[in-house]
Amino acid sequence: MIIKRFLISFLVFLAVWLLLTSSLQASSILVGVVVSLIIALLFGIKAEVFGEIKLSLKAIINLIAYTFVFIWELIKSNIDVALRVLNPSLPINPGIVKVKTRLKSKTGRMVLANSITLTPGTLSIDIKDEFLYVHWIDVKDCDLQCATEEIVKKFEKYLEVIYG
Amino acid sequence: MDSLTIILFVAAGFILLALLLALYRFIKGPHTTDRVIAFDVMSIAGIALIAMISLFSSRIIYLDVAIVYGLLGFIGVIIIAKYLERSL
Amino acid sequence: MEALKYIGAIISLFGSIFLFLGALGLIRMPDVYNRIQAGTKASTLGTILTLLGIGLIMPSWGGKLFILIMFVIITNPVSSHVLSRAAHHIGVNMYKNTVTDLLEKDENNTNSKPEKQ
Incomplete structure (x- = not known):
């Protein structure tokens, strides 16, 4: 180690x-x-x-895939913000929701929180144990399960392999 | 003055406009956190502007100024947030 | 070689437009959290694109520009996260149309201790 x-x-x-x-x-x-x-x-x-990153071939392949997913989400989120700002009626519907993560390592959680901040319409505010509190600019009417599905899943499946 | 320089000048003008708008929020901001986020955006836009200036005068040494400026802006935001949270 | 410089200049122009839109969002959004959202996202991609365009114009500056880009990607979300947590901790007012605030609810449930210093 x-x-x-x-x-x-x-x-x-x-x-x-x-x-x-x-x-x-x-x-x-x-x-x-x-x-x-x-x-x-x-x-x-x-x-x-x-020390927390894994050094197997599978992890490195996932790291590369994760980088591309991240860049794509970053571009999407910026176009989203630009459209919201330029729209005269300012279509926002904000609120703080709670999501659950399955990641165990500290570094993995940090990378997940940073990724959530840079994806469309979400901003991570606080973390308590395995629950992340996320400010969502356009809250859909749903509970913990469906918010987790919507926000966390797309990154978690890569980060789980990379950090464990 | 070729068209390349004109495009770069227009880009620098947009960055200056961004700095001005953030400065408005920095002066007006009803709460301290508004002012801090305006400062954060200003320091990020300042990094881009310093990089532009180093391109106009073609001196790579100015990029070091941008790196140190970004570092100081980041630490400043963290310190003020910690102070507001009373955990410093 | 000449075409690469023009592509770099156009990319820089897009980056500066994103920076401008981020600052505009800083003015138009109604409360602190939405301002942080607009400010962080737009300024991150704007700075990355501007530096990338400069890197295409001057390829020999690539190393330092790459370090600047990595620095911005890592630190900008962290500072926005710390700031929004501090704002919620000291109880900055939220926008009047805010739908839910689960963090507030959970903190009230767990903080049964009388003092909250």
Whole structure:
């Protein structure tokens, strides 16, 4: 577990350094390797964020599929917001609903909450145990089950494989 | 002045208009949280504007300013929200 | 090569229009939560598209622009989430046509303790 956290955090820090400097000289790569090694040893092994992702082939395929689903939902949500703002009668029907998630890991829940915020008409407000409270700009008349079906399901089936 | 520059100037003009509208909400906002969300939108639009300026003067060093500016805006919003929640 | 620059400029223009619409939503929406919705979503995609267009015009700046885009995607939802939670915690008034508020109901059920500091 610690080794996995160390390796993943080291690779992330090194990638950020290489993108920031955008040069492939030996001296700058050497400095990047040393600095990210020190940071990963001091802090990376304590951060749970890096250790909870699964490293199987299935998880990586799901990660790629999830990225495309996320980008598509982001574009859809922006067109939705733009149409609502430009409409003179301002068609909103807001309310706070409650949904249930099956994800267990903390990082998975964080990614789920961020995804909910960036999808059409929803904004995650609070989380208590396994219930997420979501501000919905156009509430349909339905209960916990159907709100969960409507908001969470499309991301959960990918995140369940990626984070477990 | 070719058409590429004109399109980019129009884009920068839209970003400036966005900054002005958010500034209106920042001044008027009836509650503190309104002002904070206006500040958040202003700092995000500021990142885009700084990137535009670095393109106009073709200096990559200004992008570092945009990165640090985004970092400070994010931390500012988090701190104010924590303070409002009395959990700081 | 020249065509790529024009595509980048058009993408930047779309991004700035989204930013403008987000700020317009900030003015038109009636309460804090709806303002946060409009502000966060539109400004996220607007900034991403603007930076992407600049990246198409100047391909050698790709690394830093990619870091900026990842930074915006990760931090913007987090700040809006923290802000809306604080707004609900201190009891900012909601829009008069709001349909339900289950969070309020659940907090009243569980907080049987007298003090709420």
